[in-house]
Amino acid sequence: MTVTRAEVVAPRGRYPGRVAAKSTYAQASKTLLRNSLLDALRDLLQQRDWSSVTMADVATITGVSRQTVYNEFGSRMGLATAYAMRLVGEFCDVVAAAVRDNVDDLDAALRQGFADFFRWAAADPMIRSLLDGEAKPDLLRLITTDAAPLIDSATDQLTGLLTSSWVQLSTTDAVRIGGAIARMALSYVAMPPQNDRDVAADVAAVIAPAVLAARR
Template identity: 30%
Template sequence: MANRFRDSARQLMRDAVLDIAAEEVIAHGWDGLQVRAVANRAGVSRQTVYNAFGDKHGVAEALIERLLDRFLEGIDAAIAGESALREQWEATVRFALETAATEPLLAAVLTGTSSDEFLPLLTTDGGPVITRARDHVCATLGGYHPDIDPRALTATSETVTRLTISHIVLPLHTPQKVAAHIADLAATVAPAPAAAGV
């Protein structure tokens, strides 16, 4: 019981610190984020923040990880709203792009001084984000379409993830157009199995 209470309290503290850190980054950029100010607003010591996240870079990683959690929850809902595989691919990409366009923390991540710290977490050091998103999308779609070749589904999920992140970082077209194009490519690489008797 004591361990569960301690773990719950620690998670509440982490969530509070990340909420405040996100507000600070949105308002002042990454360079304007002061761990002392975050700790004061959260009602904890600066050392407590460092113990929880390691350092300021650890805070950035945790912010990206939590943002990814929210994206994946929304993607699951988008996939559940469609039945055909191609439309599920399209819904996945469209949700990610539309959400990215209106997410203030992500806007802060991709612009200004914050980009120096955060952008590599999505690009050159983005392996953990890509891998987690790939595996999650692959598992979700595989649950709906168990007859798809899992190797093709994994490879396609990674390609879709990489393309989607690329369009988030450098948007050139509407989310609808990009989603339709990526869905067409995905449906070609990992098509849904033909129904029996077709």
């Protein structure tokens, strides 16, 4: 008889396999709901400014109740924070793709990573909303005084990339350099680079020596 992993890890009971399956379905459903709500926010921000978006708007476009949105994020600021945290993951994916595309070419990987990041950030509707029109203190706090969770998340993900990819840094060096990249990227969100310079090349020229020194 074949024993499934669900049956091995499930608590003792009459139907041992069903508990683990039910938990998995619940987690998948919660993840789907969360992503659907954040996708709805992104769609709304393509049409209007952040200051005009309400929790009820997000609920309506997603097809759920307003209370469901509050249950998931707690507040409008919680919604913005969750959206920003997802952006952090997307940023790290951009950097990871550049590292994969440029094996053993650190300068090219850094230039591509930052160039793609600048293009990606300029296209995101939440970031555009932050930079356009009237000042938005809540969003500004999110990337300045309240930015620690974003920086920590980016640092953790970049540390994993720098230690597991061909870059092959030690964990100590990866944390130090990953944290610097995370903070630098966040600073460019608040003040995007001008078009009169190849800023991606400038940033790569600053970061590359530190990475090379750490690899020796």
